Amino acid sequence: MADALEPKTFRVTRADLVRYAGASGDFNPIHWSDRFATGVGLPGVIAHGMFTMALVGRAVTEWAGAPDAVVEFSVRFSRPVPVPDTDEGTEVVVSATVKEVTDEGHTRLSLTATCNGDKVLSLAQALISKR
Amino acid sequence: MPLDQSFVGRSWPPTEPYLVGREKIREFARAIGATDAAYHDPAAARALGYPDVVAPPTFPVAITMAASRQVIADPALGLDYTRVVHGDQRFAYTRPVVAGDALICVNSVDEITSRGGHEFITTRTEVTTEAGEPVVTVWSKLVQRGEEH
Numbered sequence: 001m002a003d004a005l006e007p008k009t010f011r012v013t014r015a016d017l018v019r020y021a022g023a024s025g026d027f028n029p030i031h032w033s034d035r036f037a038t039g040v041g042l043p044g045v046i047a048h049g050m051f052t053m054a055l056v057g058r059a060v061t062e063w064a065g066a067p068d069a070v071v072e073f074s075v076r077f078s079r080p081v082p083v084p085d086t087d088e089g090t091e092v093v094v095s096a097t098v099k100e101v102t103d104e105g106h107t108r109l110s111l112t113a114t115c116n117g118d119k120v121l122s123l124a125q126a127l128i129s130k131r
Numbered sequence: 132m133p134l135d136q137s138f139v140g141r142s143w144p145p146t147e148p149y150l151v152g153r154e155k156i157r158e159f160a161r162a163i164g165a166t167d168a169a170y171h172d173p174a175a176a177r178a179l180g181y182p183d184v185v186a187p188p189t190f191p192v193a194i195t196m197a198a199s200r201q202v203i204a205d206p207a208l209g210l211d212y213t214r215v216v217h218g219d220q221r222f223a224y225t226r227p228v229v230a231g232d233a234l235i236c237v238n239s240v241d242e243i244t245s246r247g248g249h250e251f252i253t254t255r256t257e258v259t260t261e262a263g264e265p266v267v268t269v270w271s272k273l274v275q276r277g278e279e280h
Contacts, residue, residue: 010164023155023162024193040213041276049217050192054163057188067167067227068179070188074221074270123219 005096005109008059012047012081013089020051034085046080052092052120056113059094063109064128071106072127079120090115096126105130134209134243134250134275138202142239146198148261153230155193156186163187176229183230190228192220195256195269198236202254203273210252210275218251218272225265233261241270248277 017031026048029036034044053075061067083089092115099108111124153173160170168175169185176184203210228234235258242253256269 016162016164019162023159025197050189050220051163053220054165054187054189058163058165061165061167061188066179067165067169067187068181068185070222070224070227072221072223073188074219076219077217080216 003098005063005098007093007095008062010055010058010092010094011089012051012055012083012092013087014045014083014085016089017045017047017051017083020048020054024048024050026050042080043082045083045085047083047092049075049077052077052081052113055092056094056111056121056124057126059096060109060111060126060128063096064107064130066129069128069130070126071129073125075111075124076122077120078122079115079118081115081120092120099125102127132209133245134252135207136243138205138208138240138252139243140240142237143201144237146201146236146238148233148235149194149198151186151194151228151230151232151234153184156184156190156228156230159190159193160187163189173230181227181229186228186230188222188224188227189220191222191234191258191267191269192271194234195236195258195271198256199238199254199271202238202240203252208252210250210273214276214278216274216276218274219253219270220272221270223268225267228258228266232266234258234266235261250275 096109113121237257244251253272
């Protein structure tokens with residue numbers, strides 16, 4: 001695995017948030033109602049933090065080439081991901097660098113996710129096992 | 132209002148078993164666009180040594196978020212959920228979740244802190260099979276934003 005991994009771009013639309021709400025059971029209205037979201041001081045409907053984390057998890061397992069590679073995975077949600085009610089929605093870009101190979105042979109990745117150039121995660125990392 | 136510090140260090144009784152269904156894993160994988168065959172096809176998962184389809188890494192939150200309501204929805208804690216945002220999330224795996232698992236959650240509160248008018252609570256959920264086999268530990272930090280003045 002190279003030291004820096006090719007960034008992956010994920011498009012996020014309102015339809016994705018609806019689908020994720022159903023699949024995850026997280027029906028918080030800030031993820032589907034502009035009226036509710038702006039009422040609690042948000043810029044509008046925002047993506048579930050866990051949806052962003054799931055996309056990062058997808059990038060990690062795709063880089064590792066193994067669906068079951070993740071041993072540890074942690075993030076801090078530093079900024080919301082606003083998702084406009086358009087066909088294009090928005091984009092989340094995930095990139096990673098290899099920080100170390102541990103004594104157990106696991107690889108530690110430092111992860112970044114951005115939306116419109118802003119970092120939406122901080123302190124994000126994953127420990128992955130090689131098959 | 133500050134959260135009740137007496138919740139720190141407490142653990143709650145195990146939740147009722149959650150039976151992980153193959154179609155639920157497929158639905159979750161489709162929702163996040165994860166196309167790896169092991170998330171969808173039992174034969175592909177068996178080729179990796181699992182008895183049935185494997186869940187993507189963040190899938191357990193669909194179980195633990197519901198389970199942790201026994202802590203965060205307790206009125207004695209004093210959390211106003213309309214002002215809550217997700218702060219941090221962490222998973223430490225023994226193995227992936229697999230369709231057919233009957234999973235039990237044991238919730239604890241690791242930390243409650245207060246800073247800049249915001250309240251922070253970190254819950255830890257130990258997810259095991261009914262037989263007590265460890266599967267994954269899940270930490271969630273929730274932030275209750277301060278009232279606007």
